[in-house]
Amino acid sequence: MSENYKVPTMAEMAGKGETPEVLFWVGCAGSFDERYKAVTQAFVKILNKVGVSFAVLGPEEACTGDPARRAGNEFLFQMQAVANIQVMNGYEIKKVVTACPHCFNTIKNEYPALGGNYEVIHHSQFLQQLINEGKVALKGGGEFKGKKITFHDSCYLGRANNVYEAPREVIKALDVELVEMKRCKTKGLCCGAGGAQMFKEAEPGKKEINIERTEEALATGANVIAVGCPFCLTMMTDGIKNKERETDVKVYDLAEMIAKDMGI
Amino acid sequence: MSFLPQLAFVLILGVAGYILSKRIKFLRRNIFLGKAETRNDHTEDRWKTMALVAFGQQKMFKRIIPALLHLLIYVGFVVINLEVLEFILDGIIGTHRLFAPFLGGVYTASMNMFEFLAVAVLFSCVVFLTRRYVTKVERFQKPEMKGWPALDATLILVVEIILMMAVLTMNATDQILAQRGADHYLALGPLFFSGLIRPLFEGMSIEALHFIERFAWWFHIIGILAFAVYVTYSKHLHIFLAFPNTWYSNLKPKGEMVNMPEVTNEVNMMLGIPTETPANPPAEIGRFGAKDVNDLSWINVMNAYSCTECGRCTSECPANLTGKKLSPRKIMMDVRDRAEEVGKSIDAGGPGLEDGKSLLGDYITKEELNACTSCNACVEACPINIDPLSIILQMRRYVAMEESGTPAQWNAMFQNMETSFSPWKFSPSDRFNWAEKVKEEEM
Numbered sequence: 001m002s003e004n005y006k007v008p009t010m011a012e013m014a015g016k017g018e019t020p021e022v023l024f025w026v027g028c029a030g031s032f033d034e035r036y037k038a039v040t041q042a043f044v045k046i047l048n049k050v051g052v053s054f055a056v057l058g059p060e061e062a063c064t065g066d067p068a069r070r071a072g073n074e075f076l077f078q079m080q081a082v083a084n085i086q087v088m089n090g091y092e093i094k095k096v097v098t099a100c101p102h103c104f105n106t107i108k109n110e111y112p113a114l115g116g117n118y119e120v121i122h123h124s125q126f127l128q129q130l131i132n133e134g135k136v137a138l139k140g141g142g143e144f145k146g147k148k149i150t151f152h153d154s155c156y157l158g159r160a161n162n163v164y165e166a167p168r169e170v171i172k173a174l175d176v177e178l179v180e181m182k183r184c185k186t187k188g189l190c191c192g193a194g195g196a197q198m199f200k201e202a203e204p205g206k207k208e209i210n211i212e213r214t215e216e217a218l219a220t221g222a223n224v225i226a227v228g229c230p231f232c233l234t235m236m237t238d239g240i241k242n243k244e245r246e247t248d249v250k251v252y253d254l255a256e257m258i259a260k261d262m263g264i
Numbered sequence: 265m266s267f268l269p270q271l272a273f274v275l276i277l278g279v280a281g282y283i284l285s286k287r288i289k290f291l292r293r294n295i296f297l298g299k300a301e302t303r304n305d306h307t308e309d310r311w312k313t314m315a316l317v318a319f320g321q322q323k324m325f326k327r328i329i330p331a332l333l334h335l336l337i338y339v340g341f342v343v344i345n346l347e348v349l350e351f352i353l354d355g356i357i358g359t360h361r362l363f364a365p366f367l368g369g370v371y372t373a374s375m376n377m378f379e380f381l382a383v384a385v386l387f388s389c390v391v392f393l394t395r396r397y398v399t400k401v402e403r404f405q406k407p408e409m410k411g412w413p414a415l416d417a418t419l420i421l422v423v424e425i426i427l428m429m430a431v432l433t434m435n436a437t438d439q440i441l442a443q444r445g446a447d448h449y450l451a452l453g454p455l456f457f458s459g460l461i462r463p464l465f466e467g468m469s470i471e472a473l474h475f476i477e478r479f480a481w482w483f484h485i486i487g488i489l490a491f492a493v494y495v496t497y498s499k500h501l502h503i504f505l506a507f508p509n510t511w512y513s514n515l516k517p518k519g520e521m522v523n524m525p526e527v528t529n530e531v532n533m534m535l536g537i538p539t540e541t542p543a544n545p546p547a548e549i550g551r552f553g554a555k556d557v558n559d560l561s562w563i564n565v566m567n568a569y570s571c572t573e574c575g576r577c578t579s580e581c582p583a584n585l586t587g588k589k590l591s592p593r594k595i596m597m598d599v600r601d602r603a604e605e606v607g608k609s610i611d612a613g614g615p616g617l618e619d620g621k622s623l624l625g626d627y628i629t630k631e632e633l634n635a636c637t638s639c640n641a642c643v644e645a646c647p648i649n650i651d652p653l654s655i656i657l658q659m660r661r662y663v664a665m666e667e668s669g670t671p672a673q674w675n676a677m678f679q680n681m682e683t684s685f686s687p688w689k690f691s692p693s694d695r696f697n698w699a700e701k702v703k704e705e706e707m
Contacts, residue, residue, distance in 0.1 A: 002706050007699040028686040030698070037698040044702050058696040062685035070638050070657065071674045072553065072664030074524045076681055078531040086537075109520035114528060155639035160519025186644050187326075190582040195638030199687050200673035203635040206587030213582075264707075 005048045009058035010091045021053040023088070023118075025098035025107065028063050029230030035237065036230045042259035043099055043123055049264060050135045054097075060087050064106040071196040078114065081106070085116035099123040099255060101156035101229045102194075108161070122157055124167040124228045124254055131173045131258075140175035142261045149176045150222035152213065152236060153188030154229035167228045170254050174261055179220045189213050193231035214239025218249065225251045273355035273485075280489040287496035294607040295569060297617075298562030299550070303512050310511045313649070318510040323647040327576070330395075333388040337424070340385035341503065344431070347378050351485045360448045372453030379435065379457035382428040389421045389428075396421075403575030406584075408594040413573055416498050423494075427487045432458045434480035437465050437473045446470055505570035506648040512563050513649040518640045521657060524552070553661025556622040557603045560655060567650040568599035577642035577652060583635040590635035592642035592652035598627035599655060624659055633659050634671060 013020055024047065030040040047054050065080030088096075096118045098104050108120035130136045149171055157163045164185045171178050183189045192202065192209030202208060214236060217225045225240070227233045236251045252260075304310075316322045321338065324331040353362050364371045395401045396417065404417075435458035442449035465473060495501055502509075532539040554560050577592035578584050584591050602623045610616040624630075636656045643651050663669045670678075677687045684692050 005702045005705050005707055007703055009696070026695075026698075028688065031695045032686060032688055032690045032698075040698050041702045044699070045705075045707075048707060056696075056699075058699070059693060061695060062692075063681055063687060065681070067687050068678060068681055069521055070660070071670055071677070072657070072660035072662070073670070073674075073678055074527045074552065074661055074665060075531065076678055078524075078527050079534070080681065080685065082528075082531050082535055082537065086535075105517070105519035109517050110523065113523035155637070155641075156519050159640040159644050161517050187580065187641075189585075190637045190639035190641065192582060192586075192637060195636050196674060196677070197637050199677040200634075200671050202586075203583070203588045203590070203631055205583070205589075205635075209582045209586050209637065212586055 005045055007044055008055045009060075010055045010093075011058070011060065013055045014091060019092065020055040022095045022097050023091075023093045024054050024056050025096050025100075025103050026056055026061060027098060027100040027103045027230065029234075030099060031061070033230060033234070036233055036253075039099055039230070039233070039253040039255050042253070042264075043255040045259055045264045046127070046130075046136065046255060046262065049262060050130055052130075057087065064103045066102040066106045067196040067199055069106075069110075070194070071199075081111060081114050081116070085111055085114055088116060088118065093118055095119045095121075097121050097123055097126045099228070099230070099253065101154045101160070102231070105156045105160050122161075122163055122166070122228065124157070124170055125163065127254060127258055128166040128169045131170065136258060136262065138173055138175075138258070138261050139263065140261065142263070144174050144176045144224065144257060144261065147176050147224055148179050148220070148222040149174075149224040149226055150179050150181055150217055150220045151184075151226045151228075152181070152191065152217060152232055153184060154227065154232050155188070155190050155194050157228055158188050159186060167226070167254055170258065171226055174257060176224075179222055181216045181220055183216060189216065191229075191232040191235035193235050198231045198234070208239075210235035210239040211242060214243055218243065218245065223249060224257075225249065226254055226257060227251060228254050267358065270356060270358045276486060276489065277352065277355070280493060283493050284496065287493065290607060290611070291496060291501075291569060293610075294603040295565045296562050297558050297603055297606060298560045298565040299558065301561040301563055303514075303563060306515055309515055310513070313513050313515070314507055314511045317513070317647070317649055318506040321647070323649075326645075326647075333391055336381070336384040336388045340381035340388075340428075343381055344378055344385075347374075348485070348488055351481075351488075355485060361450050361452075364450050364452065369453060372455070375435065375452060375455055376457075379432065379455060382431045383457050386425055386428040389425045393418070393421050403579040406575065406578060406591060406593070408591055408597055409573070409575075413499065413597070416500075417573070419494075420498065420500055423487065423491060427484060427491070430480045430484040430487065432461060433465075434458075434477055434484060436462045437477040437480065440465055440468075441470065441473050441477060444470060444473075446474065499571065499573045502570050502572035502648060505566065509566055509570040510649050512566065514643075514651055514654070518643055518653075522654075524661075527552070551662060552665035553663070554655070554658035555624045555662045555666070556617060557599060557606060558617055559662070560599065560623075560658060564651070564655050564658075565599060565603050567652075567655075568596045568603065570648055571596040571600065571650055573597065574647065576645040576647065577650070580641040580645040582637055582639060582641065588632075588635040589629070590632040592656075595628060595632070595652045595655055596650060598623060602627050624662060628659065630663060630669060633663065636660075 026040055029036045062084055063080050065077035069077035096107055101122060104120060104122045151167055151171055168178060190209060191213055225236050227236060233251060233253055240246055240249050240251060321335060324334055350363050354360060396404050435455055438449060439455060442451040529539050551559055557565055573593055575593050581592050606616050609619055633656055638653060640653060643653050680687055680689045684690055
C-alpha cells in the first residue's frame with residue numbers, strides 16, 4: 001500500500017529532533033491564492049516523489065515584507081523580516097527554496113542585512129538540479145510533448161538576480177519547442193505586478209502592462225506560457241482571459257509542468 | 265605685432281580655463297548636495313566595469329546601429345583631441361604644425377586618420393540629426409524632450425558638424441598654400457579627404473586662402489574651447505562623467521534594496537530584541553526616504569549629471585510603454601534640474617534648498633512614482649549604469665513614512681500585513697490549509 005504525500009512543518013520536525021535539508025518557503029500567494037495553491041501542491045508532490053528532506057513553516061510563516069518595502073513602508077517590511085528571521089534562525093535553517101521570485105530576492109539579498117543568512121535558491125534552480133542529477137524521471141511524452149512553449153522572465157528572477165537559464169533548462173527537459181518572445185531575458189518585459197503593483201490598480205495610461213506582455217506571448221504562437229512567479233502567473237492568466245484565449249493557451253508554473261510530466 | 269595672435273590665443277585659453285574651473289567647482293558642489301555614501305568596495309570589479317562599460321561601450325552595443333555611429337564619434341573625439349594638443353602648442357609658441365617636421369610620414373598618416381575620423385563624425389552626426397528630425401525615433405519625441413533638451417541635442421550635433429568641416433577646410437587651404445610656397449606652410453604627403461574639397465579653393469588668391477585657413481584654424485580651436493565650456497551646461501557631460509559613473513556602479517544584485525539601519529533599531533526595540541546601540545549615533549536624524557536632492561546619495565546626483573537623455577531607459581519602461589506618466593529619463597533630468605536650481609540659488613546668496621520647492625511635488629509627482637513596477641528594465645537599459653529605480657524607491661519611502669501619502673489600496677495592503685501577515689486579508693491560521701488536499705492524496 002502506498003503512502004500519502006507528506007507536508008512536514010518545521011515545528012513537527014523539531015519536535016522529533018530532526019532537521020530537514022531544505023526549508024520550502026511557500027509565500028503568501030502559495031498559501032492563499034486559489035489558482036497558485038496548485039503550484040505549491042505540485043512542488044510539494046515533486047519533493048515527496050524525489051525524496052527530498054524538506055519542511056515548511058506552515059502557520060509560522062509570514063509575508064517576507066517585499067511589497068511593503070517596495071511601496072515605501074520600510075517599518076512594516078522590517079517588522080515582517082525581523083520576525084521571520086527570528087523564526088528561521090530559531091530552527092537553525094541553512095537552506096531555503098521558494099517558488100516566488102519576490103520571496104527569493106528578499107530572503108536572499110535583503111535578509112542578510114537584518115541577520116538572516118541562508119543559502120536561498122529559486123525552485124527553477126532546484127528543479128534544474130534535480131533534473132540534472134537524474135532524480136526527476138521525466139516521461140517526456142505527456143501533455144507538453146512537441147508543444148510550443150514560451151517562457152516569461154520574471155523581473156525579480158531575471159534582471160534582479162540574473163537567473164535566466166535555469167527555467168529554460170527545466171522547460172527544455174520536457175521535450176518541447178521553446179520559443180522566445182521578442183523581449184526576453186535581460187530585455188524581458190515586466191508582467192506589471194512588481195514593485196507592489198499587484199496590490200493596487202495601475203496608474204492612468206493607455207493600456208495594462210499585462211495585456212502588452214500577453215500580446216507578445218501570443219505572437220510567438222505558443223500553446224503554453226510558462227512562468228516562475230505567482231504574480232506573473234496571475235497577470236498572464238488574466239491577460240489570456242482578456243484576449244479570450246483560455247481554451248487554446250494555458251499558463252503554467254514550471255513546477256506544475258514537471259509534476260504533470262511525472263504524472264503526479 | 266607678430267606676437268599679437270599668440271597673446272590673443274593665450275588670453276582665450278586662460279578665459280576658457282577659468283570658466284571651466286568655475287563650472288567644475290559648481291557641478292562638484294551640486295553633486296555633493298547629495299548625502300555621503302561610501303562605495304569603494306571591490307575596486308578590481310569597479311575598474312573592470314569602467315573599462316568595459318564606459319571605455320569599451322559594452323552596453324551601447326545592445327542596439328547596434330546607434331552603437332556603431334556613437335563609436336565613430338567617440339573614437340573621433342578621443343583621437344582628434346590629440347591634434348588639439350598641437351593646436352594649443354602652435355597657438356602659444358606661434359608655430360605652425362609644430363609636430364610635422366619631427367614626425368614626417370607618420371604626421372601625414374595621422375592627418376589622414378584624423379580626416380577620416382572627421383568625416384566619420386560628420387556622417388554620424390548627420391545620421392543622428394536624421395534620426396531626430398526625419399525618422400523621428402520615438403524615444404526622442406517624449407514630452408520631457410520638448411524645449412531645451414531637444415535644442416541641446418541639436419546644437420551639439422550641428423556644432424560637431426561645423427567643427428569637422430573646419431578641420432577639413434583648414435587642411436585643404438593649408439596644403440594649397442604650401443603648394444604655392446607661402447611662408448610658414450609645410451607641404452605634407454597627400455591628404456585624401458581634404459583633397460576632395462581642394463577644388464573648391466584652388467582658384468582663390470593667396471590672401472583669400474590665408475584668411476580662410478587662419479579663420480578655420482581659429483574657429484576650430486575656439487570652437488573646441490567653447491564646446492568644452494558648453495558641455496558643462498549640457499547633457500553632454502556624459503563624455504567625462506560616464507567614467508566615474510560606471511566606476512561607482514551598483515555591483516550588488518539589482519533586486520536588492522538598500523537597508524535602513526535607523527529603522528532596524530526601532531524595529532528591534534519594538535520586538536524586544538536587544539539592539540547594539542551605535543557607538544556614534546548620527547548627529548542629526550535625517551528624513552526617512554527622499555523628498556529633495558539632498559536626501560539622495562551623491563551617487564544618485566552624479567547619475568543625474570551623467571545622463572545624456574538617450575531615453576533607452578524610458579523606451580524599455582513597462583509603465584511608459586503603456587502610457588503612464590512615469591519616464592525614468594525624466595526622473596534623472598528632474599534630479600539634475602533641481603540640483604542646478606538649488607546650486608544657482610546658493611551661489612546667488614538665495615535660499616538654496618529652503619526655497620519652498622522640492623524634488624517631490626515640484627518636479628516629480630506621486631503619480632510617476634506610483635507607476636513604477638521596480639522591474640529594473642531602466643537600470644539594465646542604461647549604457648552607463650545609471651540607476652533611476654534607486655531614486656524612485658527612496659522617494660516612495662518618503663511618501664509612505666513621512667507623509668503617509670501612499671495610495672489607499674497600498675494602505676489597505678499595509679493593514680493586512682500588519683494584522684494578518686499577508687498582503688491579502690486572510691486569517692493567518694488558514695495559511696497552511698493548502699496542504700490538506702495534498703496530504704489526502706496517495707503518492
